[in-house]
Amino acid sequence: MNKVGIIGYGITPFTKEDKKIESVLLDSAKELFKNNQKINRDDVDAVLVSTNNNSKYLSPILSEMVGIQPKIAHSIENLCNSGTNSIVSAYSYIASGMADLVLVTGAERYDSPGSILEWDNSRGEYKHPIFWASIFAKSYKREFSISDEQLALVSVKNHKQAKENPNALSNKTYTIEDVMNSKKLTEDLRLLDCSRPCTGSSSIILGSEEKVKELSENPVWITGIGQKTTSAGFTKNTSFSSMESTRQACETALKMSKKNIKNIDVVEIHDAFSVCEPMALESLGFIKEGYGMNMIKELHSTDNFKINPRGGLIGCGHPLGATGIAQTIEITQQLQSNASKRQVDDANIGLIHNMSAAATSSTVLVLEK
Amino acid sequence: MSFEIKLNDGIFCIPECNECKKIVWPPAEFCNHCFGIVSLKEGDFEAKIIEFSSKNEQYFCIVEFEKTFRIIATIFKTPNIGQSVKISKCGISNGNYFFVVI
Numbered sequence: 001m002n003k004v005g006i007i008g009y010g011i012t013p014f015t016k017e018d019k020k021i022e023s024v025l026l027d028s029a030k031e032l033f034k035n036n037q038k039i040n041r042d043d044v045d046a047v048l049v050s051t052n053n054n055s056k057y058l059s060p061i062l063s064e065m066v067g068i069q070p071k072i073a074h075s076i077e078n079l080c081n082s083g084t085n086s087i088v089s090a091y092s093y094i095a096s097g098m099a100d101l102v103l104v105t106g107a108e109r110y111d112s113p114g115s116i117l118e119w120d121n122s123r124g125e126y127k128h129p130i131f132w133a134s135i136f137a138k139s140y141k142r143e144f145s146i147s148d149e150q151l152a153l154v155s156v157k158n159h160k161q162a163k164e165n166p167n168a169l170s171n172k173t174y175t176i177e178d179v180m181n182s183k184k185l186t187e188d189l190r191l192l193d194c195s196r197p198c199t200g201s202s203s204i205i206l207g208s209e210e211k212v213k214e215l216s217e218n219p220v221w222i223t224g225i226g227q228k229t230t231s232a233g234f235t236k237n238t239s240f241s242s243m244e245s246t247r248q249a250c251e252t253a254l255k256m257s258k259k260n261i262k263n264i265d266v267v268e269i270h271d272a273f274s275v276c277e278p279m280a281l282e283s284l285g286f287i288k289e290g291y292g293m294n295m296i297k298e299l300h301s302t303d304n305f306k307i308n309p310r311g312g313l314i315g316c317g318h319p320l321g322a323t324g325i326a327q328t329i330e331i332t333q334q335l336q337s338n339a340s341k342r343q344v345d346d347a348n349i350g351l352i353h354n355m356s357a358a359a360t361s362s363t364v365l366v367l368e369k
Numbered sequence: 370m371s372f373e374i375k376l377n378d379g380i381f382c383i384p385e386c387n388e389c390k391k392i393v394w395p396p397a398e399f400c401n402h403c404f405g406i407v408s409l410k411e412g413d414f415e416a417k418i419i420e421f422s423s424k425n426e427q428y429f430c431i432v433e434f435e436k437t438f439r440i441i442a443t444i445f446k447t448p449n450i451g452q453s454v455k456i457s458k459c460g461i462s463n464g465n466y467f468f469v470v471i
Contacts, residue, residue, distance in 0.1 A: 122441065126429050126441045135421075135422055142450075
């Protein structure tokens with residue numbers, strides 16, 4: 001397999017703006033080409049669009065808007081992990097030799113239809129994500145004797161970190177009391193425990209080894225990929241206090257990169273809801289089951305940005321199709337020592353965790369300098 | 370007769386493969402194991418509560434049937450983990466399935 005690296009990226013602030021999806025897509029793609037003027041757009045072999053938006057033919061539309069006539073152009077939808085799925089597809093095109101340069105752009109509007117999986121009728125009338133998240137929270141708290149106040153720290157930490165991210169939806173900090181006093185959505189979930197749907201766009205361009213060496217002075221390589229789908233329906237999860245697809249995806253990604261979890265310096269976690277962060281940390285193998293909040297407390301108290309430096313989904317907002325790409329951009333910036341006040345010391349190896357529909361599917365990527 | 374037609378009439382059925390006898394959930398015409406034809410079992414099925422939470426004082430819970438498949442249902446009284454329940458009401462409303470257990 002050919003080596004695949006990241007050449008450049010473009011990202012714009014996540015907002016609540018009411019804009020056409022085509023304009024949202026263009027925002028970050030335009031930014032990418034402005035920031036990477038050495039890239040000749042005629043050399044882009046493939047344009048992949050990650051979105052849950054129902055608009056048609058978005059990849060050819062984006063290609064036309066940025067003046068590219070690619071060999072390959074199509075959209076990819078896989079709910080919340082559409083972004084990393086698109087990056088995996090781009091990787092595959094390059095690794096197989098079908099393409100040398102692939103643009104991946106993710107975009108979503110605040111009113112994305114991707115928030116609800118209509119097909120999952122086993123959820124009855126409880127199809128909104130707050131219901132699976134409440135079940136996760138209740139189950140996690142019960143199994144490991146964790147309180148609502150303890151879980152609230154995830155939101156406090158991630159909003160604090162998002163404050164250093166100019167592209168984040170949130171620029172406010174909150175206390176545990178603020179989280180506890182925010183609107184109670186269910187018995188186990190408050191408003192500030194949740195990531196918010198928003199309008200946002202992020203673009204990344206991947207290349208073959210030859211292209212990366214030609215076009216990037218500070219290359220970052222994708223060295224590990226793991227994916228796992230255990231089901232589509234939430235009620236088929238074998239556990240509601242851990243993430244089996246995440247565990248398996250991480251195992252595959254680490255094996256491919258010939259690394260172990262202790263080698264990872266900086267991490268993007270899919271914290272769609274506060275309980276997801278400790279659950280994911282445990283399922284990825286950073287800490288044993290039930291101790292995720294101890295790790296989060298320690299990192300927060302020492303202002304260590306190792307987990308979710310950009311502020312996670314809770315702090316940044318969650319434009320579904322753009323999220324996995326934005327997470328990958330953050331890890332790229334970290335490995336390039338280009339993350340400003342969010343910079344984690346000695347970041348050489350990073351990991352991205354992106355998942356869909358209550359962790360029924362997960363993608364894990366390992367990136368290295 | 371399809372699962373949805375029965376459900377719309379307020380009857381909860383368990384879909385089972387005629388060939389391999391596997392419960393096929395979510396309901397489908399064909400078995401996802403052997404592709405055999407699936408038929409519907411009617412009955413007063415018992416389920417166990419696996420987990421629950423509540424919204425606006427209304428409880429919702431995950432219940433498991435025949436140690437095989439699960440649904441999310443409404444329950445009006447305070448639930449307990451492991452509690453045995455039965456479907457008291459079900460149907461389709463605005464395109465969504467709904468289940469109530471007691």
